[in-house]
Amino acid sequence: MSNSKTEDVDVPPLADTSSFRAPPATARGARTRAALVAAARVVFERDGYLDARLTDITAEAKCSTGSFYTYFASKEEIFLAVIEAAQHDMLHPGFPRLDEDEASPAAVIRASNRAYLEAYKRNARLMLILEQVAVIDPKFREVRRARSRAFAERNARGIKRLQAQGLVDPELDPVVAALSLSGMVGRLAYNVFCLGDKATMKQMVDTTTRLWINGLKLKDE
């Protein structure tokens, strides 16, 4: 699933990391930092970003408030670290690997949608918090938008290619279509996993895949 082809997705750095605290120099330091990140994830998921207090995090990590600032400059920064730690799990093919040769485009789309939805499900609570932060803090809004735009652009290139091959509806604007279809899956995941709308995983994979394929008028040669 994590072959090199999918790794090259243009994932922008999550944020300007230049002002970050130096990484821990000692083993004890590394342990404390890790405890803080784990504690932060617990607290963020439990209380949300706004209601999470730094003291809750340090209490959960069984360390002092002062220690927090040894490793992180702010709540924002530790949140970024939490997100980053969750990244490898969320790393998914990003876009239907339409350029793949070994599989039909349709199969790639299905696999990609499934991977995305499953990863989303695993991290649903954190995703909700990320939505929250994105909407509250323009900096994170930008982070989030850059990421989804990276995917959308990649998708747009894929669609363009398929259009060139005559496999996809030539009438579609590839950029806007990519934006729309990616957004569709993301929104559905959010509605079901975060807000509690009802749908099974199979229904979601089937339907989104079919809507992609139908929507693009993909010729499944």
Added chain:
Amino acid sequence: MSNSKTEDVDVPPLADTSSFRAPPATARGARTRAALVAAARVVFERDGYLDARLTDITAEAKCSTGSFYTYFASKEEIFLAVIEAAQHDMLHPGFPRLDEDEASPAAVIRASNRAYLEAYKRNARLMLILEQVAVIDPKFREVRRARSRAFAERNARGIKRLQAQGLVDPELDPVVAALSLSGMVGRLAYNVFCLGDKATMKQMVDTTTRLWINGLKLKDE
């Protein structure tokens, strides 16, 4: 565009209004209340929900802090009033009025998408704030979800009907498809009008309409 058929969308009451302050008994009171709501919209749009201070709102409305509490119990409550005041503008057919006889389903979908996108554009700033609040406050999350579910359900019924008429891909799960396609348009609007992704109105209408039609495999007889 606003014929009676489209007015019957099942818009649930925005929230439990039982604990609300009594409505103004005099014309003067009504004027003050209206000034507060208008001022609140200005302030919310300018500063966002979290950074909006009650004193900013009363200052903008040229009244005292005390007057605020004559009409609203909290920031939350006046925000609801602002949203409510914006409702008539956001009221759109919701779903392609597939049951309409006078127009082809495709035309109905296009008109509906256009109406939604234009209304969203007019209220983009407020919609961003609503996203913010929805993500912060579970109460508003519920409000927002109830509304989108009402539309999705209506759309699902439309899709089911078209499937029965043999006009739409019978393989699709109508409920999940409705959820997905509605979400697609909503998300696109959010990305473009709120987050700054680039697309013209024409591109958005064309693409989403085509994705709907293609996605449903709608036979445009």
Added chain:
Amino acid sequence: MSNSKTEDVDVPPLADTSSFRAPPATARGARTRAALVAAARVVFERDGYLDARLTDITAEAKCSTGSFYTYFASKEEIFLAVIEAAQHDMLHPGFPRLDEDEASPAAVIRASNRAYLEAYKRNARLMLILEQVAVIDPKFREVRRARSRAFAERNARGIKRLQAQGLVDPELDPVVAALSLSGMVGRLAYNVFCLGDKATMKQMVDTTTRLWINGLKLKDE
């Protein structure tokens, strides 16, 4: 029980009434005023003095806030009116009518204690509020103290007289004894009727009477 003898107790005017609003001139006015006083008693007993809001009182009286100020200058003033309205009920012999000829001193003490305790019980909730106000507001503290001192002084004169007649322990300081014994009954009533200590009316009357008689070494000839 309310013979003229007991009416002459030196009840000081409850407060300086010189700044009071003029009494209502019309029948409608009198009705409104009465409704306000009745409503105030309800609200004070329900919420206590501090938590009673003028708007609650006017709402209970089904009149406007403005009307309140037609009849009363302040919360304080209407509270005084409530207390005053409750006075006739609380009017009790005050002190064992030791000067009475028709009954033995012991019988007078018993009747007096019973009367006091029963009146207290009837107005327990209001008495609790009065304690509250007395302790909060020095003006009412003075009012309350003046009243109890009037009783104590009268009692002191009675004790002195009985000492002169050789019927009471001559070693006792009549003033302090009167203060002590009156306080004893008042405190017991407070403990039982307001704070919930357990005792039957009979126990209370029997015990306080016996403690008075024993305490004074009253010769029950």
Added chain:
Amino acid sequence: MSNSKTEDVDVPPLADTSSFRAPPATARGARTRAALVAAARVVFERDGYLDARLTDITAEAKCSTGSFYTYFASKEEIFLAVIEAAQHDMLHPGFPRLDEDEASPAAVIRASNRAYLEAYKRNARLMLILEQVAVIDPKFREVRRARSRAFAERNARGIKRLQAQGLVDPELDPVVAALSLSGMVGRLAYNVFCLGDKATMKQMVDTTTRLWINGLKLKDE
């Protein structure tokens, strides 16, 4: 006066302390906390409970508002701490140690009354505030009532014992008598030390002791 026999008075814990802030972990913290409690006593005695502002207390303690909340969650809570700090001083035998062998019951009663009155006098201002709080806040009402009931019960046991020994009027209900006589001394102290009634310490001790002894018909063999 403070032999072990008198120390075992059943003083209930003042309140549910489970929600209290963690006690200071360092000497510096302990110093700040102590300064706050001392400052609070000054401010409460000067301004009363209701008019005491938290900022006055922190100003008096020369620390920031934030520090207050490091140690106390509310005005209520620091008041409890002030009362607690005053407790050791108010700790008195409670009831005439009638069970003592070395002294006559009468001597014990006198010593006990004197101890109580003197302690009350030393803390008169604080006692007035406590009355105020007790009457305002049901939680403190309960605290106060529990304490006085503990004493009254102890007194009741003493009276019962003396009745069994044939030294006290067998007609008296020991529980109600104890409640009455304890209340008598408490109320007298309140009247004189808090409300300004006039009596010397000697008069108070003499009279209350005599009223106890007479009241109980104590045989002073």
Added chain:
DNA sequence: TATGAATGAGCCTTCATTCAT
């Protein structure tokens, strides 16, 4: 590195009282 006490700016909310209608 670790600790945890100290900081303090700033906003929401209440409600007795006034006054124009």
Added chain:
DNA sequence: CATGAATGAAGGCTCATTCAT
């Protein structure tokens, strides 16, 4: 006399961040 909208001062409380130990 009645109405009810308008007023506005005042203070409790939070919590991210700093810094002395």
